Structure formats: structure tokens, C-alpha cells
Amino acid sequence: MTTAPEPIERVSAVEALLRILRARILDGELAPGSRLVERELTERFDVARHTLRAALRSLAAEGLVVIEPDRGARVKALAAAELGPLFELRTALEVEASRLALARHGGRLPATVHQAVQHLVAVCAGSPAWSAVTAAHDDVHHAIVTAAGSPRIEAAYDALAAELQVFLIQMRPEWSMPRMAKHHQTLLRDLEASGPDALRAHIADGLQSVLRASH
Amino acid sequence: MTTAPEPIERVSAVEALLRILRARILDGELAPGSRLVERELTERFDVARHTLRAALRSLAAEGLVVIEPDRGARVKALAAAELGPLFELRTALEVEASRLALARHGGRLPATVHQAVQHLVAVCAGSPAWSAVTAAHDDVHHAIVTAAGSPRIEAAYDALAAELQVFLIQMRPEWSMPRMAKHHQTLLRDLEASGPDALRAHIADGLQSVLRASH
DNA sequence: CAGCCACAGATTGTGGAATAATTCAATAAT
DNA sequence: ATTATTGAATTATTCCACAATCTGTGGCTG
Numbered sequence: 001m002t003t004a005p006e007p008i009e010r011v012s013a014v015e016a017l018l019r020i021l022r023a024r025i026l027d028g029e030l031a032p033g034s035r036l037v038e039r040e041l042t043e044r045f046d047v048a049r050h051t052l053r054a055a056l057r058s059l060a061a062e063g064l065v066v067i068e069p070d071r072g073a074r075v076k077a078l079a080a081a082e083l084g085p086l087f088e089l090r091t092a093l094e095v096e097a098s099r100l101a102l103a104r105h106g107g108r109l110p111a112t113v114h115q116a117v118q119h120l121v122a123v124c125a126g127s128p129a130w131s132a133v134t135a136a137h138d139d140v141h142h143a144i145v146t147a148a149g150s151p152r153i154e155a156a157y158d159a160l161a162a163e164l165q166v167f168l169i170q171m172r173p174e175w176s177m178p179r180m181a182k183h184h185q186t187l188l189r190d191l192e193a194s195g196p197d198a199l200r201a202h203i204a205d206g207l208q209s210v211l212r213a214s215h
Numbered sequence: 216m217t218t219a220p221e222p223i224e225r226v227s228a229v230e231a232l233l234r235i236l237r238a239r240i241l242d243g244e245l246a247p248g249s250r251l252v253e254r255e256l257t258e259r260f261d262v263a264r265h266t267l268r269a270a271l272r273s274l275a276a277e278g279l280v281v282i283e284p285d286r287g288a289r290v291k292a293l294a295a296a297e298l299g300p301l302f303e304l305r306t307a308l309e310v311e312a313s314r315l316a317l318a319r320h321g322g323r324l325p326a327t328v329h330q331a332v333q334h335l336v337a338v339c340a341g342s343p344a345w346s347a348v349t350a351a352h353d354d355v356h357h358a359i360v361t362a363a364g365s366p367r368i369e370a371a372y373d374a375l376a377a378e379l380q381v382f383l384i385q386m387r388p389e390w391s392m393p394r395m396a397k398h399h400q401t402l403l404r405d406l407e408a409s410g411p412d413a414l415r416a417h418i419a420d421g422l423q424s425v426l427r428a429s430h
Numbered sequence: 431c432a433g434c435c436a437c438a439g440a441t442t443g444t445g446g447a448a449t450a451a452t453t454c455a456a457t458a459a460t
Numbered sequence: 461a462t463t464a465t466t467g468a469a470t471t472a473t474t475c476c477a478c479a480a481t482c483t484g485t486g487g488c489t490g
Contacts, residue, residue: 012284013473038442048474050265053443057269061276069227070442070481088315089308089367096307152304156371228444253471263445268472285452285471 017047017055025064025075026162028169033077036065063163078167080214086164087207091200093157094145099196101147108192109147116143117184124181130172133180138165140184144191144199167210174213232262232270240279240290241377243384248292251280278378293382295429301379302422306415308372309360314411316362323407324362331358332399339396345387348395353380355399359406359414389428 011019021041024030042052056073059065067073078086101109120136138161145157175183183202190198226234236256239245257267271288274280282288293301316324335351353376360372390398398417405413 010284015284037440039440049442050268050475051473053265054269054272057272058276061273069225072442072482085365085367088311088363088365089371092307092311092368093304095311096303100303148303150300150303152300153307156304252469254469264471265446266444287453287471 013047013051014054014058017045017051018058020045021055021059022062022064022162025059026165026169030075032075032166032170034075036073036075038072062159064166076163076166078163080211083167083207083210086160087203090157090160090164091203093153093160094141094203095196095199097145097148097150097153097157098191098199099148100150100153101144102191102196104149105147109144109188113140113143113147114188116140117188120184121181124177127177133175133177134165134168137180137184171213175209228262228266229269229273232260232266233273235260236270236274237277237279237377240274241380241384245290247290247381247385249290251288251290253287277374279381291378291381293378295426298382298422298425301375302418305372305375305379306418308368308375309356309418310411310414312360312363312365312368312372313406313414314363315365315368316359317406317411319364320362324359324403328355328358328362329403331355332403335399336396339392343392348390348392349383352395352399383425386428390424 021030021036030036036056038049038052041047042049045052056065056067060067060073064076065073066076098109101113116136116139120133120140123132123136142157142161145154148154183205187198187202236245236251245251251271253264253267256262257264260267271280271282275282275288279291280288281291313324316328331351331354335348335355338347338351357372357376360369363369398420402413402417
């Protein structure tokens with residue numbers, strides 16, 4: 001018998017650099033709007049210029065970085081005006097994902113989603129760091145999208161979530177912990193009771209709170 | 216008085232190459248699955264190797280090209296099994312787009328969409344080349360998405376449409392012209408009468424016909 | 431002082447070549 | 461038939477060079 005092929009991890013220099021830069025951007029170390037100067041980064045990570053440029057180009061395609069001709073790359077800084085369209089796309093993905101998820105599981109959402117919500121509730125009960133709350137919150141929505149079992153929707157959603165996180169990282173939202181918890185318990189109930197459209201209002205709510213937090 | 220600043224078009228070598236390669240892929244000259252050997256392409260377009268590699272990397276991020284480490288790039292060839300997930304994403308985008316479009320125009324679709332359908336009907340009436348039919352057909356769906364006025368949904372849809380075209384280019388679908396025309400007139404009526412969900416069945420139909428055509 | 435110009439330094443865009451590493455196909459060996 | 465070996469082709473990465481572009485500074489002019 002043949003055992004299942006277990007591919008070992010081999011990362012090229014570009015790929016490794018890509019992951020590092022992505023992580024640095026997503027955790028806020030490379031702040032939105034900040035310039036990504038080639039010489040600095042090549043020295044810091046000890047890679048050749050072309051290697052760095054390849055990584056930057058991928059990040060640009062991902063939407064995490066903006067490249068302007070002859071002016072270099074900088075971490076993408078979303079303007080408030082761009083949030084609306086971004087949330088429209090998010091709505092498109094997440095509503096359809098929840099529809100698929102419900103259809104796949106006979107009108108209910110799978111245990112993974114329920115667990116994610118329970119975890120969010122548990123986190124909110126204490127007095128956690130905000131980063132822990134956002135992580136748990138993102139898990140909930142990610143669990144919903146994953147439950148759809150549609151890899152393409154999931155991939156698109158992940159890219160979007162990363163882009164949004166770059167924006168969110170620079171501000172403190174204004175949700176209270178108990179409200180965050182309750183809101184998502186309600187969402188879950190509504191989704192299973194009245195279908196995917198329950199997400200629409202929920203996401204709109206999220207946009208409003210983000211807009212308020214960004215003054 | 217100052218005239219409105221009109222930025223002139225300045226394309227870098229990478230950008231120019233990117234456009235050429237994209238066009239070659241989308242019109243089928245570079246067939247799905249075919250290898251993109253660096254030496255060949257650099258000689259053909261007289262660019263440096265790194266310039267080409269940068270363009271390929273962007274195309275990979277777009278989904279038109281697949282890059283495997285140490286094995287180079289090839290034009291992406293979609294397997295039939297990947298069509299389902301791709302159409303799920305397409306459904307997510309187009310259904311939400313049509314919802315926004317209807318909301319923006321008081322429950323109707325704007326003239327651009329009606330014109331696009333009329334054009335498709337006119338094209339189908341003759342005995343046109345298949346490429347003319349697909350072009351007119353793509354215009355209809357693109358008009359619907361554009362009518363939503365959501366740049367992010369539109370961008371995602373365009374990327375998807377390009378990816379799908381790479382797949383479709385290699386086969387002759389089996390829609391009859393009159394059926395194509397009638398089907399979209401019905402779609403338009405249903406959209407305005409009963410809302411965005413009318414698209415769901417329409418897209419599912421499209422997937423079925425593609426799957427049948429691909430044996 | 432505001433605005434314009436010119437210049438120098440810094441940074442990016444592209445090219446070219448060299449070397450290491452990897453793949454792939456063909457052949458030889460077990 | 462399977463496994464090794466060999467070698468050519470191709471990709472991955474680096475280093476260097478140079479032109480084009482951007483940016484800030486200082487001086488000049490009105």
C-alpha cells in the first residue's frame with residue numbers, strides 16, 4: 001500500500017520574504033502608509049534587490065501594498081471612502097457563503113461556527129486585550145465562510161480580511177465586549193432562523209462602527 | 216484658469232509586458248497549460264529576465280498563470296472540478312451586484328444593461344462568429360455588475376471573468392443562438408420582477424452548459 | 431516673503447551576467 | 461522492472477551597473 005503523500009515544506013527566498021513582510025504588515029509593525037524602501041529592507045533581511053521586488057509585487061497584487069512608478073512601495077492605507085465598496089464586496093462573499101453553509105448543513109450552521117461564537121463570548125467575558133477580541137471575532141466570520149466549503153469564496157474572503165485588518169490595526173474600535181458577544185449570538189440565531197440575509201444588517205453594523213471609530 | 220489635470224499614460228516595461236502577456240493569454244495565443252519559458256519570452260519581447268519574472272508574478276496573482284518553484288510558469292488550466300467553486304464565487308459577486316444595481320435604480324436595471332441585452336439579441340439573430348456571441352454575452356453580465364456601482368465587486372468580477380475566459384477559450388459551448396438570446400431576455404425580466412435570486416438559476420445553467428461542453 | 435529654478439543626492443527601473451540549485455529525460459546498472 | 465547516474469535545460473538568487481525619476485535644498489528674482 002502507498003501512504004498518503006506528505007509534501008514537505010520548501011520555501012523559496014521570495015516566498016519566505018513574502019510571509020515575513022505580510023506578517024509585519026498585518027501585525028502593524030509596518031504601519032499603513034509607511035514607505036518600503038528597497039535598500040532598507042534588503043539590508044534588514046539580507047536578500048537581493050530583485051528578490052525583494054518580487055515579494056513587493058506579490059504583496060501589491062494581494063492588495064496589502066501599493067506601488068507607484070519611480071516612487072516605490074508603501075503599505076496600503078485605506079481611505080474611509082474606500083471602506084464602503086470594500087464592505088460591499090465583503091457582504092457579497094459572506095452572504096453567499098452563509099447561504100452555501102446553511103444549504104450544506106440542512107439549514108443549520110456546523111459545530112465549528114457555534115464553537116467560534118462560544119469562544120468569542122468567552123473571550124469577551126473577561127477583560128481581554130483588544131487584539132484577542134478581534135482575533136476571536138475574525139474567527140467567527142472565517143468559520144462561517146469556511147463552512148460554505150467553497151475554496152474560491154474563502155480565498156477571496158481571506159484576501160479581503162487581510163486588507164481590512166491593515167486598516168483596522170490603526171484604530172481602536174468602539175464595541176463594548178458584552179455587546180460584541182451578544183451581537184454574534186443573535187447573528188447565529190437569526191442566520192439559522194431566517195437565512196443568509198441576516199448577515200447583511202450585521203455587516204452594515206460593523207461598517208458603521210468602523211466609520212465612527214475612524215472619526 | 217487651470218484645465219483639469221489629465222495624467223498622461225506612462226507605462227513601465229513590466230506593465231507593458233504584463234498587458235501584452237495578458238492579452239495573449241486571453242485571446243488564446245498562449246494556450247492554457249502551455250509553459251512560459253523565460254528565455255523564449257525574454258528574447259521574443261526583448262526584456263530583461265527580471266522584468267519578465269515580475270510580469271509573470273503579477274499574472275500569477277491575477278490567477279491567469281501558475282508558478283511552481285523551480286518548474287517555471289504556465290498558463291493556468293482550470294480542471295473541470297474547479298469550475299464549481301469558481302461559479303460559486305461568481306454567483307456571490309453577481310447576485311450581490313444585481314441587488315445593489317436594483318436598489319440603486321429603484322428596482323429596475325439601468326439602460327446600459329437593457330442595451331447590452333438588446334445587443335446580444337441582435338448579435339444572436341444573425342449567424343455570427345462564436346467569439347462575437349461570447350463578447351456580447353460577457354458584456355451583459357459585466358453591465359449588470361457595473362450597474363452596482365461597487366468598484367471592489369467589479370474588480371473581483373473582472374479578475375474572475377478573465378480567469379474563466381482562459382478556460383472557455385479552449386472549447387465550443389453548446390448554446391444555440393436563439394436560446395442564448397431568449398434566456399437573457401427572460402433573465403432581465405425576472406431580475407426586475409423578482410429580484411437578484413433570479414441570477415442564481417441562470418448562473419447554474421451556465422455552469423451546466425459549460426460542463427456538458429467539456430465532456 | 432512667495433515663487434521659481436537649478437542642482438545634488440537618494441531611490442527606483444531595467445538590464446546583464448554569473449553561479450547555485452533544481453528539474454527532467456535518457457541511459458546504464460542492478 | 462526498478463533504481464542510479466549522468467548531463468542538458470531551466471529556474472532561483474545574487475551582484476553590479478547605469479539611466480531615469482523623484483525630492484529636498486539653496487539661491488535667485490520679483
